[in-house]
Amino acid sequence: MHPPFSMVFLTTLIGAGQGLFLALFTGQIFSQFKLLQAHDSQFFVVGTAISIILLCLGLFSAFFHLGRPERAWRSAARWKTSWLSREIIALPTALGAVALYGLAHFLGYTEPLMITAGGTQIDLTILLGLLATITVYILFICTGMIYAGIKFLQEWHTPLTVINYTLLGTASGFTIATALAAYFATNESSLVPFYATWAIIFTLLALITRSASLIRNRFFIKPKSDMRSAIGINHKNIKQIAQGSMGGSFNTREYFHGKSEGFVNAMKIVFLVMVFAIPLVLLVFAFNLSGLIIPLVAVAVQYFGLMVERWVFFADANHPQNLYYQQIS
């Protein structure tokens, strides 16, 4: 497939935004159960604001994918059958829920509404956070299923696609939270070790599942269609000599990335280094060295790495229609 840049931006930005929210809420839960020192309420307000900005930027870039963005509202119509429609509903919903969560923190609605038997205080922010967590996971599933749901793209048609979207988004969100914690850190208290630990855990998990999908796509996929089934002629030696156009068509532009196999393979190495290797090393450093620079670099490297990862995700997928478009003339 030809990697559409609007989709590369959309999926990486909303993934990071969702992950950042999950990081904030995880931190809050840990604090609430007294497993972690209390957060500065500013931390949640600023964090949620960044998460909202990321989600909005993602939504904004999605419009560039549409031929008729002015009609985008129509796309909520077929949520019963279309994962794309579901995502288009899930994205503003998650955005709204995260915004409510941030607003509750901003307005300081932290009076306990009830107290559990164990003495844990439940306030409005926790309830809204739970709601937002559900919407964020629904959004991850919808985003992943848009790709995993097309059975013709065998490279995508696997649960690993949804898992990777979720884990990569979560990992990048926790890395951003680490940088945020470094920004809010004082000499006495720092939340950096907490967020860095989780960022490392999610980055490692994502490394495992993303590598699994790379290996699956490289070694274990048998294309279901071939030239014989494409034109229905039972001969092993079929060569295209004309595809019905002299200067290419939508079919040649939309489904071919136009780069060599070597380039795609090189990009795979690049993203493995940028999404996993470098951020992991930097996050380990962030434990011991104070300062904002190291986690910020980790955020930037990982984000650009994720853009490369998404590019590869698209370029790696081989559409069966390509069988009909091997040779211009």
Add this chain to the structure above:
Amino acid sequence: MTQLALVIDLNVCVGCHACVTSCKQWNTSGLAGPMVDQNAYGEDPTGTFFNRVQSFEIGTYPQTETVHFPKSCLHCEEPPCVPVCPTGASYKREQDGIVLVDYDKCIGCAYCSWACPYGAREMDAQQRVMKKCTLCVDRIYDEALPEDERKPACVMSCPTSARLFGDVHDENSDVSKAIRERAGYQLMPEWGTKPANHYLPRRKTEITIHPDELERADNPLSKEERKQHNAPSTGPSLDDMTSW
């Protein structure tokens, strides 16, 4: 239930592209148009087509054969392109099984084209909506046309009658008979899309010629005859040579 479809005979298609041009002419000026042409006289001409003729070389030289292969939307009975559409712009008609796009609802997201394994859908670069074969839905029911012209433009134009049009669910229709009797098949059956359009395979054409058909015993033009005719004093007179 009716399922209108095309049956394309690969045995007689000569790859002349008459169906391609008549499709474009009819549809660009009608309901489904305009179909953009960009750079038509430039280096990289490109544009929207609902139907394309592709050519394939089968075998290894010198044992090769060229197969011309017209390809358009197959109006699948289980169209994977329809449920994925977020707006409902892509739909399959109940009454005749034609798969259509409502240009006024389409947001141009291209998701349906990803979900078509045949590459039958093309995004129009000018109108920025998804387009594909309509089976000339604006011809086949047009009562202003004489009855034998209520067929898709491509079927009308094919000089070798390689394209048949009809209801593949009616077992007595010409198309059903052709599929049944001439081993009609579907493309990429492995995906379960159940294309309504079928293709008729190439057939080997053989005729048997006996030697006496090459050399007719009574051929007045044969060399042997001529020799006799020209033999001095024994041949016929010129007046008897009317068959020359």
